[in-house]
Amino acid sequence: MTPDAVTPGGGRGATRVLVLNCGSSSVKYRLVDMADGRRLAGGLAERIGEGDGGRIVHTSGSGKPREQSHLFPDHAAALKAVAEELRADGLGLDAPGLAAVGHRVVHGGTRFTAPTLVTDEVLDEVRALTPLAPLHNPANVTGIEVARSLRPDLPQVAVFDTAFHATLPEHAARYALDRAVADRYSVRRYGFHGTSHQYVSRSTAALLGRDPAEVNVIVLHLGNGASASAVAGGVCVETSMGMTPLEGLVMGTRSGDIDPAVVFHLHRVGGLSVDALDELLNRRSGLLGLCGENDMREIVRRREQGDAEAGTAFDVYIHRLRKYIGAYCAVLGRVDALAFTAGVGENSAPVRSAATAGLEGLGIAVDPARNALPPQGPRLISADHSRVAVAVVPTDEEFEIARQTFALVHRSRG
Ligand SMILES: Nc1ncnc2c1ncn2[C@@H]1O[C@H](COP(=O)(O)OP(=O)(O)O)[C@@H](O)[C@H]1O
Numbered sequence: 001m002t003p004d005a006v007t008p009g010g011g012r013g014a015t016r017v018l019v020l021n022c023g024s025s026s027v028k029y030r031l032v033d034m035a036d037g038r039r040l041a042g043g044l045a046e047r048i049g050e051g052d053g054g055r056i057v058h059t060s061g062s063g064k065p066r067e068q069s070h071l072f073p074d075h076a077a078a079l080k081a082v083a084e085e086l087r088a089d090g091l092g093l094d095a096p097g098l099a100a101v102g103h104r105v106v107h108g109g110t111r112f113t114a115p116t117l118v119t120d121e122v123l124d125e126v127r128a129l130t131p132l133a134p135l136h137n138p139a140n141v142t143g144i145e146v147a148r149s150l151r152p153d154l155p156q157v158a159v160f161d162t163a164f165h166a167t168l169p170e171h172a173a174r175y176a177l178d179r180a181v182a183d184r185y186s187v188r189r190y191g192f193h194g195t196s197h198q199y200v201s202r203s204t205a206a207l208l209g210r211d212p213a214e215v216n217v218i219v220l221h222l223g224n225g226a227s228a229s230a231v232a233g234g235v236c237v238e239t240s241m242g243m244t245p246l247e248g249l250v251m252g253t254r255s256g257d258i259d260p261a262v263v264f265h266l267h268r269v270g271g272l273s274v275d276a277l278d279e280l281l282n283r284r285s286g287l288l289g290l291c292g293e294n295d296m297r298e299i300v301r302r303r304e305q306g307d308a309e310a311g312t313a314f315d316v317y318i319h320r321l322r323k324y325i326g327a328y329c330a331v332l333g334r335v336d337a338l339a340f341t342a343g344v345g346e347n348s349a350p351v352r353s354a355a356t357a358g359l360e361g362l363g364i365a366v367d368p369a370r371n372a373l374p375p376q377g378p379r380l381i382s383a384d385h386s387r388v389a390v391a392v393v394p395t396d397e398e399f400e401i402a403r404q405t406f407a408l409v410h411r412s413r414g
């Protein structure tokens, strides 16, 4: 299918983009008017496939959030509820002005390194990448299928989490494994959260009033999934996630870095199957595994009350983060800015404070009063004498996906 064959549905004056971010158990969505960047509607459907307790929280324009309980046996059911919420506000997929649907797709392998118009062939390739991202790609495929079935005439664009990391130099992308085995099975480091790292590194340069091509930034994306990246002059040169989103930092439920021999040991001595180990490392480890809780707010609260397990979980999380900050200072040589983003990075002053304490030797000094201010737009929290600018920069993956989607559709219209 050529781009021209799929664009007429939107029409030339159409400027709205619907973004679908299908996670393993949730769908985040946003309708944006790219003429002025306005958010027309958006929301979150959660607890998909988790039995009862499913709900959708929908907000239209600047109105109040509207919440409804649902049973979401699968992603298709949740997407149907999303379409209904939008339709109730006159903003359904059939409303005029929609130019395209942009989809977050987590794994693009080596094939997809830029936003891509979805064709049958592209969809097949995204499906074929499922073994590399079993928690994420199937949900992304469902999102595309449902949107396509509702509006077959509309361009669907895939924006890949891995794309921004396609510039990793070979010495960062290769594992020190037998070359033939690695190449045969596509084993290499791909990196994830790329849309966020790209958006935040650019926004950080803008905050400093500088051209992204001039600045070196370390981005710490600390959400439920967490990753760090080193961005040199706008180009990603290192990132903490690897072949899958399991490597690197300690996360909500994922272990991050671990000696791979732990897996052999638990299999041989503990009798755990490969599937059980996958589940252990991805869903029952990280902060949750360490203290039974993956919400950083609750961990900080328990730690302040003297809870030893929560204290250890916090310390392990922070220690790993500090190791990566140090490593990425060495990778970049010169660091202009360190940016905290995503749920924990944007909201947790104790995490930012502990992650940067005592790093004056690396040119990093945070001002405690600035750090303690409540969340707001992009801002600096470094002390005046800090050589490295330390920033809190809210991420906006949905807006960045809308921007990249609209740019692609616009280009293909000529
Ligand atoms: N005020 C806060 N203090 C500490 N952590 C917070 C705060 N608000 C949100 N979080 C954390 O942010 C996490 C969610 O971040 P988010 O970026 O939305 O993750 P994801 O996109 O991976 O679901 C939650 O697990 C929660 O622990």
Ligand SMILES: CC(=O)OP(=O)(O)O
Pocket: 023, 106, 161, 192, 193, 223, 224, 225, 226, 245
């Ligand atoms: C790739 C990844 O880890 O995504 P998330 O943080 O949304 O789980």
Ligand SMILES: [Mg+2]
Pocket: 223, 224, 225, 342
């Ligand atoms: Mg996220």
